[in-house]
Amino acid sequence: MRAFRIDxxxxxxxxxxxxxxxxxxxxxxxITVVAAGCGSTSASTTKRAAGSATPASANLxxxxxDTTTSAAVTLNGAGANSIEPFxxxxxxxxxxxxxxxxxxxSPAGSSVGVTDIQQGTVAFGDSEIPMxxxxxxxxxxxxxxxIPVDLGGVAIxxxxxxxxxxxxxxxxTLAGIFDGSITNWDDPxxxxxxxxxxxxxxxxxxxxxxxxxxxxxDLDQYLIDTAPAxxxxxxxxxxxxxxxxxxxxxxxxxxxxxATYISQTSGSIGFVEYGYALQNGFVNAAIKNSAGSYVAPxxxxxxxxxxQATSLSATDFNVVNEAGAGTYPIANFSWTLVxxxxxxxxxxxxxxxxxDWVVTSGQQDAASLGYAPLPxxxxxxxxxxxxxxxxxxxxxxxxx
Amino acid sequence: xxxxxxxxGPDAVSGLVGPGRVSGVRGALRRRRSRLGDHAYxxxxxxxxxLFGAVALGLLVGVxxxxxxALQHSGIGFIWSGTWNPAAGQYxxxxxxxxxxxxxxxxxxLMVPIGLGTAIFLSxxxxxxxxxxxxxxxxxxxxxxxxxxxxxxxxxxxxxxANQVEPFLASVPALGWLFRGEAYGPSILLASVVxxxxxxxxxxxLSRTAFGGVPVADREAALALGATRWQVVRRAVFxxxRAGVSAAVTLAVGRALxxxxxxxxxxxxxxxxxxSLTTPGATLGSAIVNQFAEASPGLGTSSVIALGAVLLLLTxxxxxGGQALLRSGSGAPAHTAGALR
Numbered sequence: 001m002r003a004f005r006i007d008x009x010x011x012x013x014x015x016x017x018x019x020x021x022x023x024x025x026x027x028x029x030x031i032t033v034v035a036a037g038c039g040s041t042s043a044s045t046t047k048r049a050a051g052s053a054t055p056a057s058a059n060l061x062x063x064x065x066d067t068t069t070s071a072a073v074t075l076n077g078a079g080a081n082s083i084e085p086f087x088x089x090x091x092x093x094x095x096x097x098x099x100x101x102x103x104x105x106s107p108a109g110s111s112v113g114v115t116d117i118q119q120g121t122v123a124f125g126d127s128e129i130p131m132x133x134x135x136x137x138x139x140x141x142x143x144x145x146x147i148p149v150d151l152g153g154v155a156i157x158x159x160x161x162x163x164x165x166x167x168x169x170x171x172x173t174l175a176g177i178f179d180g181s182i183t184n185w186d187d188p189x190x191x192x193x194x195x196x197x198x199x200x201x202x203x204x205x206x207x208x209x210x211x212x213x214x215x216x217x218d219l220d221q222y223l224i225d226t227a228p229a230x231x232x233x234x235x236x237x238x239x240x241x242x243x244x245x246x247x248x249x250x251x252x253x254x255x256x257x258x259a260t261y262i263s264q265t266s267g268s269i270g271f272v273e274y275g276y277a278l279q280n281g282f283v284n285a286a287i288k289n290s291a292g293s294y295v296a297p298x299x300x301x302x303x304x305x306x307x308q309a310t311s312l313s314a315t316d317f318n319v320v321n322e323a324g325a326g327t328y329p330i331a332n333f334s335w336t337l338v339x340x341x342x343x344x345x346x347x348x349x350x351x352x353x354x355x356d357w358v359v360t361s362g363q364q365d366a367a368s369l370g371y372a373p374l375p376x377x378x379x380x381x382x383x384x385x386x387x388x389x390x391x392x393x394x395x396x397x398x399x400x
Numbered sequence: 401x402x403x404x405x406x407x408x409g410p411d412a413v414s415g416l417v418g419p420g421r422v423s424g425v426r427g428a429l430r431r432r433r434s435r436l437g438d439h440a441y442x443x444x445x446x447x448x449x450x451l452f453g454a455v456a457l458g459l460l461v462g463v464x465x466x467x468x469x470a471l472q473h474s475g476i477g478f479i480w481s482g483t484w485n486p487a488a489g490q491y492x493x494x495x496x497x498x499x500x501x502x503x504x505x506x507x508x509x510l511m512v513p514i515g516l517g518t519a520i521f522l523s524x525x526x527x528x529x530x531x532x533x534x535x536x537x538x539x540x541x542x543x544x545x546x547x548x549x550x551x552x553x554x555x556x557x558x559x560x561x562a563n564q565v566e567p568f569l570a571s572v573p574a575l576g577w578l579f580r581g582e583a584y585g586p587s588i589l590l591a592s593v594v595x596x597x598x599x600x601x602x603x604x605x606l607s608r609t610a611f612g613g614v615p616v617a618d619r620e621a622a623l624a625l626g627a628t629r630w631q632v633v634r635r636a637v638f639x640x641x642r643a644g645v646s647a648a649v650t651l652a653v654g655r656a657l658x659x660x661x662x663x664x665x666x667x668x669x670x671x672x673x674x675x676s677l678t679t680p681g682a683t684l685g686s687a688i689v690n691q692f693a694e695a696s697p698g699l700g701t702s703s704v705i706a707l708g709a710v711l712l713l714l715t716x717x718x719x720x721g722g723q724a725l726l727r728s729g730s731g732a733p734a735h736t737a738g739a740l741r
Contacts, residue, residue: 235488251690
């Protein structure tokens with residue numbers, strides 16, 4: 001059986017060796033050749049479809065059509081490591097329902113997702129943070145569509161012997177832990193927030209991401225919003241994907257590296273995508289939200305953060321420190337990146353149907369994996385974005 | 401191999417004896433064919449040398465041009481400026497250079513004595529039934545990819561270092577200052593141990609080959625003069641194999657300097673001045689691994705490539721320095737070293 005395959009390569013050797021830089025132009029060349037070869041056929045097909053009274057059923061979105069593609073297509077994607085547990089499951093299930101579409105996803109990190117889609121070496125990218133205007137301008141294949149595909153949270157996980165329930169932490173205390181001014185678990189700052197809990201006399205080993213990351217960006221945003229001392233220490237109030245306090249504690253690669261370190265080191269504390277914390281059975285801190293209550297990450301508290309995103313867009317994507325008593329303050333949407341103009345229309349149709357399924361039926365698996373289902377307004381945004389996909393001749397691939 | 405040195409076959413005989421024996425058309429054909437082979441061989445040699453030169457030149461030009469933006473921004477001070485903090489747009493390779501040299505030096509201090517000892521044991525002392533299988537095993541170890549060694553360091557060694565090794569070293573009287581600081585696990589020391597493990601098999605098999613290349617007559621002569629087993633190794637075998645051993649060390653140093661993935665997994669990735677050997681650090685290679693994907697176009701990418709250029713320069717400098725040191729302090733007879741090189 002040919003099932004969905006995860007590309008388990010570590011991102012670094014891939015990024016370092018020249019084949020990738022060579023692959024860019026080569027892939028562009030290949031795409032151009034393919035486009036030249038079949039451009040006329042696909043254009044005439046579209047014309048025929050537009051001319052007839054009923055559009056071809058292959059080009060409809062929605063639950064009734066979302067898994068039916070006729071041509072066998074392999075879609076290669078790369079990007080966020082945080083979404084990998086979710087993608088792994090939904091891509092596998094999609095392939096079970098529609099064996100014609102095979103998806104390979106390389107969870108090498110959001111920034112790899114951005115650069116790979118810019119160079120056109122993948123069919124889709126994924127990033128925890130939408131692409132900036134300058135990143136979009138650097139894309140080689142024209143307009144990029146950004147589709148919100150999941151809603152996740154960043155857990156503050158720790159491994160302290162005897163501490164098996166959530167402790168309460170606020171922004172300034174977290175900032176102190178990550179800037180090195182709080183070095184012991186029984187520090188008065190932590191004890192003051194947690195009366196009645198016996199904290200051990202144990203050194204804090206703070207672990208952060210060594211590579212640039214979505215979770216790092218979200219936590220940086222939360223600390224900038226809530227801890228003035230953090231802004232002073234890092235000297236900026238613009239969040240960064242590269243962890244700004246790299247010379248405190250230790251850095252590990254990807255969520256998996258941070259999770260491995262937390263699970264095997266007593267006294268450690270770090271941040272990982274909630275899906276990874278759930279997989280590893282970590283104890284997570286309850287974080288003070290903007291309403292002043294301490295909330296631990298759960299499907300419900302992350303969904304509460306997503307519900308606040310009533311005007312979500314790729315330029316207004318921040319769901320950190322949102323309002324609501326039950327809201328988990330460090331949440332984010334993950335964004336899939338595709339080119340609007342698909343030179344190969346069967347690839348474009350397969351992409352549209354896949355992600356239509358991911359943002360609708362696929363969401364029912366989100367909760368068990370540590371993500372919250374997308375709010376309905378975000379599903380609408382995702383679907384209307386998918387409808388903007390075009391064939392090589394500039395005609396829409398999907399009927400509206 | 402162009403000539404098959406087999407004892408049989410008319411071609412070999414005619415090739416060796418020359419055209420005098422074979423006359424007429426057949427002989428002429430043979431001669432032309434063999435000259436054609438010579439030409440092909442010569443062309444192949446030049447092509448090989450040219451290709452190698454082109455690749456090296458291409459690498460230099462590519463790295464140089466891609467890193468020019470970073471060097472224009474920070475000047476030559478990029479090499480020793482101390483702050484590497486891409487989040488704040490501060491790019492300097494100084495601390496990374498220090499940590500790279502430190503991890504390599506510690507790795508070599510740990511590895512070279514063990515590697516040499518093992519090679520001497522295998523080539524001079526071990527019984528044949530042991531040295532054969534052991535050499536094969538070491539050859540296999542040399543083929544283990546660095547990421548596997550890195551994973552082993554991350555999953556197996558890190559907790560042992562955090563909970564046992566580092567606290568123990570810090571408590572050793574008189575040496576504690578070398579190992580002070582919080583026991584995180586990932587550290588310069590752990591990275592050095594991983595590098596030592598990684599470079600050991602190459603060191604052993606190359607040195608063993610060098611020792612094996614010393615003529616038996618040299619050993620017999622030393623024994624005849626009344627040398628003990630140790631004296632034979634010390635006075636006869638080692639000096640003659642010196643060039644080969646130094647080549648082995650050079651290779652090991654090169655690999656340790658440039659190793660990226662495995663080091664990034666176990667060093668803790670902290671670009672700060674190391675307090676001791678057990679504090680986390682960051683090398684040029686590990687910083688490249690962690691930052692390249694960031695690729696904020698322009699200065700960020702250029703600075704990471706500039707790290708590669710610094711690494712290239714560092715490797716060349718360390719190798720040249722090592723060669724110079726070896727030549728100046730060399731007690732080995734020139735002809736032996738030359739013969740083995």
